[in-house]
Amino acid sequence: MALDDMYKEVILDHYKSPRNKRDLPGAEFQCHANNPLCGDEITVFAHVEDDTVREVTFTGAGCSISQSSASMMTEAVTGRSVEDAKALAAGFRGMMAGEVEPDEDRFGDLVALKGVVKYPIRIKCAVLSWDVLQEALEGAGGASGSQPHAVG
Amino acid sequence: MTEHVGGLDVARIREDFPILARTVGDHPLVYLDSAATSQKPQVVIDVVSDFYANHNANAHRGIYQLGEEATERFEGARATLAGFFGAPGPESIVFTRGTTESINLIAQGWGRTFLRPGDEVLITEMEHHSNIVPWQMVTAATGATLRYVPLTDDGRLDLTDLESLLTERTKLFSVTGMSNALGTITPLADLVEAAHAVGALIAVDAAQLAPHHAIDVQALDVDFLAFSGHKMLGPTASGGLYGKPAVLETMAPMLGGGEMIHEVFHDHSTYKPVPYKFEAGTMQIAQQVGLGAAVDYLEALGMEAVRAHEREITAYALERLLDAGATVYGPHDADGRGGAVSFWFKEVHPHDLATILNEDGIAIRAGHHCAQLVMRRYGVPATARASFYVYNTKEEVDVLVESLDKANAIFI
Numbered sequence: 001m002a003l004d005d006m007y008k009e010v011i012l013d014h015y016k017s018p019r020n021k022r023d024l025p026g027a028e029f030q031c032h033a034n035n036p037l038c039g040d041e042i043t044v045f046a047h048v049e050d051d052t053v054r055e056v057t058f059t060g061a062g063c064s065i066s067q068s069s070a071s072m073m074t075e076a077v078t079g080r081s082v083e084d085a086k087a088l089a090a091g092f093r094g095m096m097a098g099e100v101e102p103d104e105d106r107f108g109d110l111v112a113l114k115g116v117v118k119y120p121i122r123i124k125c126a127v128l129s130w131d132v133l134q135e136a137l138e139g140a141g142g143a144s145g146s147q148p149h150a151v152g
Numbered sequence: 153m154t155e156h157v158g159g160l161d162v163a164r165i166r167e168d169f170p171i172l173a174r175t176v177g178d179h180p181l182v183y184l185d186s187a188a189t190s191q192k193p194q195v196v197i198d199v200v201s202d203f204y205a206n207h208n209a210n211a212h213r214g215i216y217q218l219g220e221e222a223t224e225r226f227e228g229a230r231a232t233l234a235g236f237f238g239a240p241g242p243e244s245i246v247f248t249r250g251t252t253e254s255i256n257l258i259a260q261g262w263g264r265t266f267l268r269p270g271d272e273v274l275i276t277e278m279e280h281h282s283n284i285v286p287w288q289m290v291t292a293a294t295g296a297t298l299r300y301v302p303l304t305d306d307g308r309l310d311l312t313d314l315e316s317l318l319t320e321r322t323k324l325f326s327v328t329g330m331s332n333a334l335g336t337i338t339p340l341a342d343l344v345e346a347a348h349a350v351g352a353l354i355a356v357d358a359a360q361l362a363p364h365h366a367i368d369v370q371a372l373d374v375d376f377l378a379f380s381g382h383k384m385l386g387p388t389a390s391g392g393l394y395g396k397p398a399v400l401e402t403m404a405p406m407l408g409g410g411e412m413i414h415e416v417f418h419d420h421s422t423y424k425p426v427p428y429k430f431e432a433g434t435m436q437i438a439q440q441v442g443l444g445a446a447v448d449y450l451e452a453l454g455m456e457a458v459r460a461h462e463r464e465i466t467a468y469a470l471e472r473l474l475d476a477g478a479t480v481y482g483p484h485d486a487d488g489r490g491g492a493v494s495f496w497f498k499e500v501h502p503h504d505l506a507t508i509l510n511e512d513g514i515a516i517r518a519g520h521h522c523a524q525l526v527m528r529r530y531g532v533p534a535t536a537r538a539s540f541y542v543y544n545t546k547e548e549v550d551v552l553v554e555s556l557d558k559a560n561a562i563f564i
Binding site for chain 1: 501502503504507508518519520524527532533534562563
């Protein structure tokens with residue numbers, strides 16, 4: 001049944017026990033967004049050192065897809081170089097647009113979100129935290145400080 | 153399926169709506185989103201098709217037979233609407249593409265003309281965005297002030313401080329007759345009296361009220377009433393604005409162009425009398441004719457019976473939802489509310505709920521319902537909303553509740 005495709009065990013697991021859901025005081029980069037269309041809202045914090053994303057956390061509230069995607073995002077991105085993190089974000093968006101076949105080695109738990117593609121209206125929920133991460137990392141590798149602002 | 157519900161033979165009525173025979177996947181369609189838009193009876197579909205097939209021409213222009221037929225049908229629909237709302241005559245009904253355009257017409261046509269710095273417009277926190285944003289726009293442009301009646305915890309207007317909100321500075325009080333987010337029916341008669349007592353005009357957003365409840369604009373003595381055809385079995389882009397003729401006379405047009413003019417010169421133009429002054433360009437002729445047929449259908453059902461059906465189904469839905477453990481926003485008594493029921497089911501996010509229910513063929517709405525002030529007031533990012541209309545049954549309520557339990561099980 002199509003619903004199983006979307007609400008896979010791994011998604012429900014991340015929803016019920018989100019990883020890295022906390023503030024990150026001293027984070028060099030952060031960004032906030034909300035999708036008033038459905039009530040999903042998210043802030044992503046990133047601690048970057050030596051061009052590496054040492055730690056990524058998030059706070060916020062929303063539907064199971066937006067929250068589990070954010071949780072998976074923090075696990076997938078932590079420890080990567082800033083450039084690689086941005087590439088992963090682009091790849092994830094490609095997967096959600098149906099353009100990229102997910103590489104399980106690279107995406108890990110994230111491949112579970114591929115099922116969301118069958119529900120076009122929910123795709124925005126899945127990519128929300130990634131858009132915010134991308135925005136947050138725009139300033140990485142040069143500019144200091146961070147400014148929370150709304151993203152599309 | 154039974155049923156006469158509240159005086160309506162719902163089984164018979166459902167046969168009139170072709171879309172209700174649809175399936176969604178393997179499941180029969182359970183359409184619980186009439187607050188967003190209503191389904192259409194075959195007769196309305198036929199009238200629109202018939203217009204295009206047999207009577208199509210521009211209205212008010214053709215000297216030829218077809219032109220006369222088109223005009224007759226268009227103006228006939230206007231007269232039907234005037235009768236439906238108890239208006240003094242067809243000239244008090246301006247055709248628009250719906251409530252949103254109607255309210256913008258009041259804001260631009262009346263508001264721009266009369267509002268000055270120091271004047272106030274009063275609305276409420278219960279309003280749909282279409283009865284908020286036009287007022288934000290016109291008060292910003294004219295220097296007038298926008299104020300809000302707050303809400304009680306149980307989803308009604310908090311009128312305890314109305315005297316300080318509705319004063320001689322208030323020029324207009326614009327309020328919903330029935331909330332699309334909470335279902336609440338507002339005490340219009342009292343509000344009209346209070347507004348007129350301080351010399352303010354009163355406008356009613358009847359987008360939800362008109363489909364569900366008999367309205368007599370002269371008995372209520374409202375100055376404006378805005379309505380949407382697509383929510384009352386009519387086509388999209390149909391609808392209008394009732395205005396007291398004396399008030400409409402004083403208003404400037406919002407849209408300028410063909411049809412609304414009397415004479416055009418290089419440096420100025422003169423306008424047609426009300427209501428044509430407010431109907432620029434080629435109107436939604438076929439659609440308004442369709443709305444006339446929708447009103448005929450509703451009048452054949454009888455608005456008393458329509459309301460009685462809604463009360464009964466809503467009472468049943470409230471009982472079953474509350475029993476199942478849902479949190480229901482807005483009044484819990486079916487007399488004080490219409491059939492738009494906003495709720496949270498346990499911990500399931502409305503978005504997830506709507507997606508899962510869709511698998512069972514159920515159409516509900518999830519989101520802020522164009523009422524972000526309401527959402528914020530009750531501390532929720534969004535709600536799920538089931539809304540009922542003349543073709544809904546108690547069995548459909550049962551299907552809804554069963555699916556809710558199923559949805560919850562996924563998240564436990």
